[in-house]
Amino acid sequence: MPELPEVTALAAYLDERLKGATIEQARFPAIHALKTADPPYTSLVGRRVESVGRRGKFVVLNTSPGGDADEPKDDDEARIFVVVHLSLAGWMRISDQLPEPTPVRGKGYVAARFGFVRDDEVTGIDLTEAGTWKRLAIFIVRRLEDVPAIADLGPEPLEPEFTLERFRGLLNRRQQIKGLLRDQKTIAGIGNAYSDEILHAAKISPFAIASTLDDEETSRLYTSLRTTLEDAVGDALGHAPDELKDEKRRTMRVHRRTGEPCPVCGDTIREVTFSDSALQYCPTCQTGGKILADRTTSKFLK
Template sequence: MPELPEVEALRDFLDEHLAGRVVERVWPAAVSVLKTYDPPLTALHGRTAGPTARHGKFLALSFGDLHLVTHLARAGWLRWQDTLPATPPRPGKGPLALRLALEGGGGFDLTEAGTQKRLAVYVVHDPAEVPGIARLGPDPLAEGFDRDAFAALLTGERRQIKGVLRDQSVIAGIGNAYSDEILHAARTSPFKLAAKLGEDEVTRLYEAVESTLAEAVERSRGVAAGRLKAEKKSGLRVHGRAGEACPVCGDTIREVSFADSALQYCPTCQTGGKPLADRRLSRLLK
């Protein structure tokens, strides 16, 4: 899933490649992708693209007083093409969800792999009209998001810190991968209750949030849209690396599986050497 650093890199990429270009046509290729109908997609035809904004994991492309907002969900992506196919796309079961063609050639496709279609597109006058954006918590890289602001978000939170970090209504932009990376950098168990974190632990976690995201944004800066996924994977230290050696201590990275996701962590660095209970695996072994 594209998270804050990748979406920020896509924003930079679109500012460079899309801004100032005129929309020729927009085609929806998947029935499920469009979440609004007024204004219609055709209202974008002939409009000139302005700057792109990021709201958490949402991209908001501006066209005058209209915005094309998209959330790429778990398996979605934006694929820029200098030359688009000559024939218009046909609705079907393939990965193509939406195509935007520009006058003079080129444009981009929004695609989504897999069978669960969650990629969403909205055409609105104000990005705040999108329910997911209206519910977002503060951006962790925004000015004013300091240690005290972060600590206030954790006050009274009786949930595990892994879930709190991923909750977009608490903090915007952090998903499954970077929450694993942040917790590893902060030497914090993903199962620890947020409200039980001590002052030093809160400070370490805040610093890990800021440094992990800032470093990932810097690594992604200037990377072409088509290579951002590979760049993300190459920079991850624990997420997606179960069975490999921890780059800090050398212990074996372990995994806890859930119904539709998994987390990875280092026992030595994060849990005092104790493996976390993997309830899904335990049920399979009974």
């Protein structure tokens, strides 16, 4: 699943390419991917893209009425947002031509198709999804808060307001730190991959209980969180969408590196598997050399 760094880079790429463009096409071959009904998706045609940004793991297109519309261009009430959550296996396929009315066979599952025109520049975007679980979601709303998951999002971890004191206040609960970092209602944008990377950099066990971390561990974790995400955003920015997944894999130090040597100490990176995901960690760096039992209810092996 793309997380804060990749979604930031994807939004920046789209903003550079689409800002000021007119939406010429909006089609939904898989209408179940569209999670809202008002405004209708047909109302997007003719609108102007004001900006493309990010909130949590969501890509947000901010649109205003087109040049021929009677509505004022700078009126917040005239805004319509297209909000995309790529989920586990979703992505964007971008081309230099408007999409055909129906997806080409053999190109995979296509949830939605958009066409944009800016001056003489044409951009086609297919929202695609691999696998059998269809979780990619698109919302067309007048306010971002009309998307329930956005309304419930926690703070953005790279904003100036996300201070050490604010972070410390979020840890006051008896929850494994790995799960807390991934909880979007607690902190926006961090998923399975970067929580592994953050905890490894902070030398903290993924099974540590958040409320038991002392001041030094909390400070170390906060610094690792900010540094890991800032570095990842820096690595991702400037890459085209079709390069971002490979760039993410390249920069991972422990995530999906099971069996490889830890880049810090040389110990073998271990894995704990769950029903629908897995985490990776270094025993020497994070658990005092102890191996975490590979079952969902485990603590340390005796």
